[in-house]
Amino acid sequence: MTLDEILEAADAEVLVELPFTVDFESACASDLMSDVLLFTKPNMLLVTGLTNPQAIRTADMAEAPAVMFVRGKYPPAETLSLAEEMGIGVLLCRYTMFEAAGLLYAAGLKGLGQLPIIRQ
Amino acid sequence: MKRQFALLGSMGRGGALTKIHELVREMPVSRVMTASVFTLPPDATMQQLKELLREHRISGLPVVEDQALVGIVSIEDLIHALEVQRLDAPIREFMTSSNLVTAHAQESVMEALRRFEKTGIGRMPVLNARHELVGMVTRGDITLALLDALQELYTEAEAYQARPQRFFDALESESTSLQLRYRVEKGDFARGGDASAKIKRALLQIGASPQLARRVAIATYEAEVNLIIHTHNGGMILADIQPNEITIVAQDSGPGIADVGLARQPGWSTATPEVREMGFGAGMGLTNIERCTDKLSIWSAVGVGTRVLMTFSVSPQEIGEQDAG
Numbered sequence: 001m002t003l004d005e006i007l008e009a010a011d012a013e014v015l016v017e018l019p020f021t022v023d024f025e026s027a028c029a030s031d032l033m034s035d036v037l038l039f040t041k042p043n044m045l046l047v048t049g050l051t052n053p054q055a056i057r058t059a060d061m062a063e064a065p066a067v068m069f070v071r072g073k074y075p076p077a078e079t080l081s082l083a084e085e086m087g088i089g090v091l092l093c094r095y096t097m098f099e100a101a102g103l104l105y106a107a108g109l110k111g112l113g114q115l116p117i118i119r120q
Numbered sequence: 121m122k123r124q125f126a127l128l129g130s131m132g133r134g135g136a137l138t139k140i141h142e143l144v145r146e147m148p149v150s151r152v153m154t155a156s157v158f159t160l161p162p163d164a165t166m167q168q169l170k171e172l173l174r175e176h177r178i179s180g181l182p183v184v185e186d187q188a189l190v191g192i193v194s195i196e197d198l199i200h201a202l203e204v205q206r207l208d209a210p211i212r213e214f215m216t217s218s219n220l221v222t223a224h225a226q227e228s229v230m231e232a233l234r235r236f237e238k239t240g241i242g243r244m245p246v247l248n249a250r251h252e253l254v255g256m257v258t259r260g261d262i263t264l265a266l267l268d269a270l271q272e273l274y275t276e277a278e279a280y281q282a283r284p285q286r287f288f289d290a291l292e293s294e295s296t297s298l299q300l301r302y303r304v305e306k307g308d309f310a311r312g313g314d315a316s317a318k319i320k321r322a323l324l325q326i327g328a329s330p331q332l333a334r335r336v337a338i339a340t341y342e343a344e345v346n347l348i349i350h351t352h353n354g355g356m357i358l359a360d361i362q363p364n365e366i367t368i369v370a371q372d373s374g375p376g377i378a379d380v381g382l383a384r385q386p387g388w389s390t391a392t393p394e395v396r397e398m399g400f401g402a403g404m405g406l407t408n409i410e411r412c413t414d415k416l417s418i419w420s421a422v423g424v425g426t427r428v429l430m431t432f433s434v435s436p437q438e439i440g441e442q443d444a445g
């Protein structure tokens with residue numbers, strides 16, 4: 001899915017441009033960065049309400065080309081400057097995580113399907 | 121110049137032309153456009169337009185009302201107004217407002233170039249997904265951006281040639297190893313991940329495959345975050361990189377883990393709500409580390425400290441795998 005399709009589906013705006021055009025294959029919506037790292041896939045959009053710089057670090061480690069912040073949480077300046085430095089795109093969406101994920105899924109972005117059970 | 125073309129030729133099967141083609145196809149208009157553009161509302165006068173054009177030596181500008189593009193007005197429209205002596209008239213009477221040719225911030229420069237070609241115009245306003253004006257793009261902008269990108273590629277290609285094609289190829293000794301050390305401060309979330317990112321870059325630089333670099337980086341990142349969250353005084357990350365094995369040690373001087381077996385269980389955590397708010401402390405860190413490492417050993421004593429030893433075997437598939445084309 002193109003960035004434009006994502007922006008349109010979730011009515012999102014771009015805060016930090018992506019350095020290159022990306023064809024997003026999947027998305028992962030979570031506020032738990034370890035979960036994101038566990039489920040990382042190439043060309044994945046990270047959808048999160050966590051706006052501190054760790055979201056960008058996690059995207060960098062997971063090789064997610066862009067992060068979408070939900071429920072209108074405008075990220076602090078250090079998050080935006082880290083994203084620019086690392087070449088990670090930043091999007092802002094005013095829907096809640098649940099709604100943003102639903103809109104993206106309905107527009108055709110894939111998830112990870114069913115995962116193995118981890119007993120705690 | 122000749123040397124540069126030789127380098128370009130070595131970058132891919134098709135050489136320079138393939139690279140230019142790729143750039144044109146991949147580079148979004150947003151990357152080449154001028155983002156800060158002068159605009160005027162449609163109610164501004166042609167006199168105001170004249171002053172703005174003269175002051176900034178520009179030949180035209182977009183007309184914007186409520187953030188929406190409503191027209192384009194150029195020096196030709198100004199001449200027209202001068203001819204009929206109507207400098208006091210609002211811009212809306214002279215601007216072009218129908219069949220406006222625009223570019224989209226996220227489309228590729230290839231599509232923008234095609235539109236320039238088809239319409240013969242010299243500049244296009246750039247709109248975002250909400251149809252708001254975000255910049256202007258000219259053919260010259262595209263040419264300059266492509267030249268810049270090519271320059272970057274030359275530099276990269278030069279660095280690439282200087283770089284080992286396979287993991288550790290450039291270094292020869294009876295026992296080669298690269299050691300990296302990083303201090304991690306307690307509570308320093310702002311710089312958390314810095315050591316891991318540096319180790320990842322170092323691995324890529326010496327020729328490790330992206331997959332190997334990624335699993336080392338993810339495991340190290342989790343260990344680094346643990347040092348930030350759980351220690352009294354932070355700790356150290358030591359990386360020992362050898363041709364067939366990478367060892368990362370994360371160690372600290374307390375508080376120590378009472379029951380390592382329990383700590384390794386998925387979902388088990390002692391993290392505070394503050395840490396959880398930072399997106400960590402859900403008890404999945406060690407699970408993640410286990411998944412990424414080939415061998416994991418954790419030694420800990422309460423009141424003494426903890427030492428997490430992560431070993432990554434470098435398989436033949438993981439060395440020098442990046443495309444050497």
